[in-house]
Structure formats: structure tokens, C-alpha cells
Amino acid sequence: MAEPILSVTKINKSFGALKASIDVSLDLRVGEIHALIGPNGAGKSTLIKQIAGGLQPDSGTVRFLGRDVTALDTVQRAQMGLGRTFQISALAMEDSVLQNVMLGALGASGRPFRFLRPVLKDKALRETAETALARVGLSEQALMRTSDLSHGQRRQLEVAVALTMRPRAFVMDEPMAGLGTSGSQRLTRFLDELRHEAPILLVEHDMDAVFALADRISVLVYGSVIATGTVDEIRAHPEVRRAYLGEEE
Numbered sequence: 669m670a671e672p673i674l675s676v677t678k679i680n681k682s683f684g685a686l687k688a689s690i691d692v693s694l695d696l697r698v699g700e701i702h703a704l705i706g707p708n709g710a711g712k713s714t715l716i717k718q719i720a721g722g723l724q725p726d727s728g729t730v731r732f733l734g735r736d737v738t739a740l741d742t743v744q745r746a747q748m749g750l751g752r753t754f755q756i757s758a759l760a761m762e763d764s765v766l767q768n769v770m771l772g773a774l775g776a777s778g779r780p781f782r783f784l785r786p787v788l789k790d791k792a793l794r795e796t797a798e799t800a801l802a803r804v805g806l807s808e809q810a811l812m813r814t815s816d817l818s819h820g821q822r823r824q825l826e827v828a829v830a831l832t833m834r835p836r837a838f839v840m841d842e843p844m845a846g847l848g849t850s851g852s853q854r855l856t857r858f859l860d861e862l863r864h865e866a867p868i869l870l871v872e873h874d875m876d877a878v879f880a881l882a883d884r885i886s887v888l889v890y891g892s893v894i895a896t897g898t899v900d901e902i903r904a905h906p907e908v909r910r911a912y913l914g915e916e917e
């Protein structure tokens with residue numbers, strides 16, 4: 669079988685006496701959504717940070733597109749095509765929706781920011797941004813101020829910004845958080861298609877979305893992956909039911 673797009677091998681990370689990642693291994697294959705679930709404090713965000721490059725593991729490796737990227741920082745991994753949905757705070761609230769996406773596209777192009785004004789008139793960049801907005805369903809909001817968007821629309825905007833980077837894989841940290849039912853159903857449909865363009869490692873608490881979307885699920889408890897499998901395998905897994913799903917029933 670071809671090498672996975674992204675793989676994590678025996679990652680360990682401690683904060684003082686607390687072991688937040690213990691021998692964590694998982695991979696992301698072409699065309700799939702691999703969901704990472706687990707109770708609060710299980711170590712999901714810590715793992716995502718080590719995959720995206722914001723946090724160095726104490727030991728273990730991260731490989732992306734056939735290359736060991738463990739020593740690379742977030743920007744270098746993003747430039748290789750590791751798309752991460754940005755936190756809301758990364759958006760420029762006073763700027764328009766379109767401008768935010770154009771800034772993302774500019775970052776991907778590697779051009780310097782000192783020519784910002786002419787760049788905002790750049791036709792190719794504008795088209796890239798407009799295409800990304802259309803794909804997430806935000807075309808009509810393009811000229812609105814970002815601060816006037818609803819919470820769900822900001823989430824869609826983060827995905828649009830990530831799309832302009834032409835990612836080869838996505839890492840998404842709770843994209844459904846704060847979305848209403850229709851918002852999360854809409855994003856679910858979108859991610860369902862997006863996986864064929866670039867596979868998605870999805871951290872998500874919304875179990876309806878996880879069960880609807882995931883090709884595989886890994887369950888993290890106290891820093892360890894206790895199971896990886898299909899939706900049916902995970903639903904039926906006794907240790908998972910006890911450690912995680914049980915608490916929601």
C-alpha cells in the first residue's frame with residue numbers, strides 16, 4: 669500500500685509530570701476522514717499541535733508527503749501543504765470577508781506583505797479567494813465585515829482561508845463547535861466532498877458528524893490511543909464504550 673499522506677509514529681509529550689501524549693501512532697490516507705475523539709483533556713489538541721508544528725514532541729516522528737517534518741515549524745509545514753483550520757482569532761475582524769481570504773491566498777503565494785494594497789487588486793488572487801468563498805457557501809457575504817458574520821459563517825471562512833493554500837491534507841480542530849444543526853449539517857456535506865481532494869484529520873466532539881463522516885476513528889484517552897477502527901468497530905469496542913461513549917449516554 670502507498671505510504672500514508674501523514675503519519676505520526678510513537679509520539680511522546682510530557683508537561684512536567686503529566687504525560688499528554690504516550691506512544692501515539694496514527695496515519696492519514698488518501699481520500700479519508702480520520703476522526704480523533706476522546707474526553708476533555710485526553711490530549712487531542714496537544715497531538716494536533718505536534719502534527720501542525722506548533723509544539724515539538726519529546727520523542728517520535730511526524731512524516732508528511734514522504735518526508736520527516738518533525739523538526740519543521742508550522743509555517744514550513746503549511747507551505748508543504750498541511751492545511752489547518754485557523755482559530756477565529758487569526759481572522760482580521762475589521763477587514764472584509766474577501767480580504768481575509770485574499771490575505772490567506774497571499775500567504776500561500778509566498779509574496780511579501782509590504783505590497784499589500786496592490787495585491788488586494790490582484791485579479792488572480794481575487795479569483796482564488798472568490799472560488800474558495802463560493803465553495804464554502806459565503807459568496808454573498810464576500811464584502812461584509814468579518815466581525816458581522818455569525819459564528820458559523822466565521823467557521824466557514826476559516827475553511828475558505830485554508831482552501832486557498834491548496835492543501836494536500838487538512839488538520840481540523842473542532843470545526844463544528846458552536847454551529848447550529850443546519851450549520852453542522854452543511855459543513856458535514858462539505859467535508860464529505862473535501863476528503864477526496866485532501867484527506868482530513870478531524871478532531872470533533874459532535875458525534876453525529878463523526879459517525880456520519882469518519883472512515884476511521886482513533887480514540888484517545890489519557891494521552892494514549894486505545895483503539896483505531898471503522899465507525900462500527902469503534903461503536904462496538906468495549907473499552908471505548910466504557911472510557912468514552914458511556915459518559916455521553
Ligand SMILES: Nc1ncnc2c1ncn2[C@@H]1O[C@H](COP(=O)(O)OP(=O)(O)OP(=O)(O)O)[C@@H](O)[C@H]1O
Nearest residue numbers: 683686687688706707708709710711712713714715
Ligand atoms: N502547555 C501546557 N502546559 C501544561 N499542561 C498542558 C499544556 N497543554 C495541555 N496541557 C495538559 O495536557 C492535557 C491534555 O490537554 P489537551 O488540551 O491536549 O486535551 P484535549 O483532548 O484537547 O481536551 P479538550 O477536548 O478539552 O480540548 C491536559 O491535562 C492539559 O491540562
